[in-house]
Amino acid sequence: MNRSRSRVREDYRQHTIVAAWHEGKYKGRITIDQVVVHNTEGSDIPDVIERSRKFIDEKIEVEARRAGTTPDEARVLEGMRTILPKLHDGQLAMLKAHYHAEGQEITTTELADAAGYANYSSANLHYGIIGKLLYELAPIKLPDYDDGSSPIYTFYLAEAAAESDNESNWKWKLRPEVSKAIKELGLDA
Numbered sequence: 595m596n597r598s599r600s601r602v603r604e605d606y607r608q609h610t611i612v613a614a615w616h617e618g619k620y621k622g623r624i625t626i627d628q629v630v631v632h633n634t635e636g637s638d639i640p641d642v643i644e645r646s647r648k649f650i651d652e653k654i655e656v657e658a659r660r661a662g663t664t665p666d667e668a669r670v671l672e673g674m675r676t677i678l679p680k681l682h683d684g685q686l687a688m689l690k691a692h693y694h695a696e697g698q699e700i701t702t703t704e705l706a707d708a709a710g711y712a713n714y715s716s717a718n719l720h721y722g723i724i725g726k727l728l729y730e731l732a733p734i735k736l737p738d739y740d741d742g743s744s745p746i747y748t749f750y751l752a753e754a755a756a757e758s759d760n761e762s763n764w765k766w767k768l769r770p771e772v773s774k775a776i777k778e779l780g781l782d783a
Contacts, residue, residue: 602639608676608730609650613642622646627676658733658745665750667771669732674775677727684709685720686781692752693776698768699755705766714764718748725750 601614609631613622622642624632632649636642681689691708692700702714702721711717725747729736736745752766776782 600639602643604643606647607650607654608727611643611646611650613639613646615639624650654730654733658729658735661732661734663735665728665732665734665769665771667774670728670769670771671775671778673728673731674772674779676731677724678779680727681724682720684711685724688717688721689724689751689776689781692766692768693773693782695768698773699765700768702764702766721751722747 601612604611604613608626610625611622612625613620613636615621620636620638620642622634622636622645623630624634624646631653632646634642634645634649636645687709688705691705692698695704700708702717705721706712706714706717709717709720711720729745729747729750734750736747736749738745748766750769751772752768755765755767
Protein backbone atom coordinates (compact mmCIF):
# COMPACT_ATOMS: atom_id res chain seq x y z
CA MET A 595 0.00 0.00 0.00
CA ASN A 596 1.26 3.45 -0.85
CA ARG A 597 0.77 5.25 2.47
CA SER A 598 1.31 8.67 0.92
CA ARG A 599 -1.98 8.26 -0.97
CA SER A 600 -3.97 6.90 1.97
CA ARG A 601 -6.59 9.41 3.09
CA VAL A 602 -9.98 8.97 4.72
CA ARG A 603 -12.65 11.63 5.24
CA GLU A 604 -15.58 11.00 7.54
CA ASP A 605 -18.47 13.13 8.77
CA TYR A 606 -19.17 12.38 12.42
CA ARG A 607 -21.55 14.21 14.77
CA GLN A 608 -21.47 17.51 12.84
CA HIS A 609 -17.65 17.34 12.61
CA THR A 610 -15.41 16.31 9.72
CA ILE A 611 -12.52 13.95 10.37
CA VAL A 612 -9.66 13.63 7.88
CA ALA A 613 -7.06 10.94 8.54
CA ALA A 614 -3.98 10.45 6.38
CA TRP A 615 -0.35 9.42 6.21
CA HIS A 616 1.45 12.77 6.41
CA GLU A 617 5.07 13.69 7.09
CA GLY A 618 5.95 10.15 8.17
CA LYS A 619 3.02 9.69 10.57
CA TYR A 620 -0.64 8.82 10.60
CA LYS A 621 -2.37 12.08 11.44
CA GLY A 622 -5.89 13.31 11.81
CA ARG A 623 -7.62 16.66 11.75
CA ILE A 624 -11.08 17.39 13.13
CA THR A 625 -12.97 20.38 11.81
CA ILE A 626 -16.39 21.88 12.32
CA ASP A 627 -17.54 24.30 9.64
CA GLN A 628 -14.00 24.16 8.19
CA VAL A 629 -12.44 25.38 11.46
CA VAL A 630 -9.84 23.03 12.96
CA VAL A 631 -10.83 21.99 16.49
CA HIS A 632 -8.30 19.20 17.09
CA ASN A 633 -5.33 17.35 15.59
CA THR A 634 -4.37 13.82 16.51
CA GLU A 635 -1.97 11.02 15.64
CA GLY A 636 -2.37 7.26 15.71
CA SER A 637 -0.84 3.94 14.73
CA ASP A 638 -2.83 3.70 11.48
CA ILE A 639 -5.80 5.36 9.80
CA PRO A 640 -8.49 3.37 11.66
CA ASP A 641 -6.78 4.27 14.95
CA VAL A 642 -6.73 7.96 14.01
CA ILE A 643 -10.44 7.80 13.11
CA GLU A 644 -11.27 6.05 16.41
CA ARG A 645 -9.22 8.53 18.46
CA SER A 646 -10.93 11.40 16.64
CA ARG A 647 -14.42 10.00 17.29
CA LYS A 648 -13.55 9.55 20.95
CA PHE A 649 -12.32 13.14 21.17
CA ILE A 650 -15.58 14.42 19.62
CA ASP A 651 -17.75 12.27 21.91
CA GLU A 652 -15.89 13.45 25.01
CA LYS A 653 -16.00 17.09 23.85
CA ILE A 654 -19.77 16.93 23.42
CA GLU A 655 -20.29 15.20 26.78
CA VAL A 656 -18.17 17.79 28.63
CA GLU A 657 -20.00 20.68 26.94
CA ALA A 658 -23.37 19.12 27.81
CA ARG A 659 -22.47 18.75 31.50
CA ARG A 660 -21.22 22.32 31.63
CA ALA A 661 -24.24 23.80 29.80
CA GLY A 662 -26.95 22.54 32.14
CA THR A 663 -30.44 21.61 30.98
CA THR A 664 -31.54 24.74 29.11
CA PRO A 665 -30.21 25.52 25.64
CA ASP A 666 -28.72 28.92 24.91
CA GLU A 667 -31.07 30.92 22.68
CA ALA A 668 -28.33 32.23 20.37
CA ARG A 669 -26.76 28.79 19.97
CA VAL A 670 -30.15 27.23 19.17
CA LEU A 671 -30.72 29.84 16.47
CA GLU A 672 -27.27 29.31 14.99
CA GLY A 673 -27.71 25.54 15.20
CA MET A 674 -31.07 25.72 13.45
CA ARG A 675 -29.49 27.79 10.67
CA THR A 676 -26.78 25.18 10.30
CA ILE A 677 -29.03 22.11 10.23
CA LEU A 678 -31.89 23.59 8.19
CA PRO A 679 -30.53 22.33 4.84
CA LYS A 680 -30.34 18.80 6.31
CA LEU A 681 -34.00 18.66 7.35
CA HIS A 682 -36.53 16.98 5.09
CA ASP A 683 -40.12 18.04 4.49
CA GLY A 684 -41.57 15.80 7.21
CA GLN A 685 -39.23 17.22 9.84
CA LEU A 686 -40.02 20.78 8.80
CA ALA A 687 -43.75 20.00 8.89
CA MET A 688 -43.41 18.71 12.47
CA LEU A 689 -41.55 21.85 13.60
CA LYS A 690 -44.22 24.06 12.03
CA ALA A 691 -47.09 22.03 13.49
CA HIS A 692 -45.50 22.15 16.94
CA TYR A 693 -45.00 25.90 16.67
CA HIS A 694 -48.65 26.45 15.70
CA ALA A 695 -50.18 23.95 18.12
CA GLU A 696 -52.32 25.38 20.91
CA GLY A 697 -49.98 26.43 23.69
CA GLN A 698 -47.18 24.96 21.52
CA GLU A 699 -48.09 21.53 22.93
CA ILE A 700 -48.51 18.58 20.60
CA THR A 701 -48.80 14.79 20.88
CA THR A 702 -46.50 12.39 19.07
CA THR A 703 -49.49 11.19 17.05
CA GLU A 704 -50.23 14.77 15.97
CA LEU A 705 -46.58 15.20 14.97
CA ALA A 706 -46.86 12.05 12.85
CA ASP A 707 -50.05 13.35 11.21
CA ALA A 708 -48.39 16.70 10.42
CA ALA A 709 -45.49 14.96 8.69
CA GLY A 710 -47.64 12.36 6.93
CA TYR A 711 -46.10 9.46 8.83
CA ALA A 712 -48.04 6.26 9.43
CA ASN A 713 -47.53 6.32 13.21
CA TYR A 714 -45.98 8.09 16.17
CA SER A 715 -42.85 5.90 16.08
CA SER A 716 -41.74 7.52 12.83
CA ALA A 717 -42.41 10.96 14.29
CA ASN A 718 -40.37 10.08 17.38
CA LEU A 719 -37.46 8.96 15.21
CA HIS A 720 -37.41 11.97 12.89
CA TYR A 721 -38.13 14.58 15.56
CA GLY A 722 -35.36 13.06 17.64
CA ILE A 723 -32.96 13.41 14.72
CA ILE A 724 -33.57 17.17 14.71
CA GLY A 725 -32.82 17.28 18.43
CA LYS A 726 -29.68 15.20 17.95
CA LEU A 727 -28.36 17.50 15.24
CA LEU A 728 -28.86 20.51 17.52
CA TYR A 729 -27.40 18.66 20.50
CA GLU A 730 -24.22 17.92 18.57
CA LEU A 731 -23.74 21.61 17.80
CA ALA A 732 -24.77 23.07 21.17
CA PRO A 733 -24.96 20.26 23.76
CA ILE A 734 -27.02 20.44 26.94
CA LYS A 735 -27.72 17.83 29.60
CA LEU A 736 -30.63 15.67 28.40
CA PRO A 737 -32.47 12.82 30.11
CA ASP A 738 -31.24 9.36 29.12
CA TYR A 739 -33.36 6.39 28.12
CA ASP A 740 -34.19 4.07 31.03
CA ASP A 741 -31.42 1.68 29.94
CA GLY A 742 -28.93 4.58 29.92
CA SER A 743 -28.12 3.95 26.26
CA SER A 744 -28.20 7.56 25.07
CA PRO A 745 -29.89 10.87 25.62
CA ILE A 746 -33.48 11.34 24.47
CA TYR A 747 -32.72 13.95 21.84
CA THR A 748 -36.32 15.15 21.45
CA PHE A 749 -35.89 16.79 24.87
CA TYR A 750 -33.63 19.29 23.10
CA LEU A 751 -36.67 20.58 21.19
CA ALA A 752 -39.34 20.21 23.84
CA GLU A 753 -40.19 19.22 27.37
CA ALA A 754 -42.83 16.77 28.50
CA ALA A 755 -46.18 18.48 28.92
CA ALA A 756 -48.08 17.84 32.15
CA GLU A 757 -50.62 15.56 30.43
CA SER A 758 -48.05 13.16 28.91
CA ASP A 759 -49.03 9.59 29.65
CA ASN A 760 -47.99 7.03 27.01
CA GLU A 761 -45.93 6.95 23.83
CA SER A 762 -48.75 7.47 21.33
CA ASN A 763 -50.31 10.29 23.33
CA TRP A 764 -47.11 11.70 24.78
CA LYS A 765 -47.42 15.47 24.66
CA TRP A 766 -44.47 17.74 24.01
CA LYS A 767 -44.24 21.42 25.00
CA LEU A 768 -41.98 23.32 22.58
CA ARG A 769 -38.99 24.94 24.29
CA PRO A 770 -39.14 28.76 24.06
CA GLU A 771 -35.59 28.88 22.63
CA VAL A 772 -36.64 26.57 19.77
CA SER A 773 -39.89 28.48 19.25
CA LYS A 774 -37.97 31.73 18.90
CA ALA A 775 -35.54 30.16 16.40
CA ILE A 776 -38.45 28.81 14.33
CA LYS A 777 -39.94 32.30 14.16
CA GLU A 778 -36.60 34.01 13.52
CA LEU A 779 -35.87 31.67 10.59
CA GLY A 780 -39.31 32.16 9.05
CA LEU A 781 -40.36 28.56 9.60
CA ASP A 782 -43.55 29.76 11.30
CA ALA A 783 -45.19 30.63 7.96
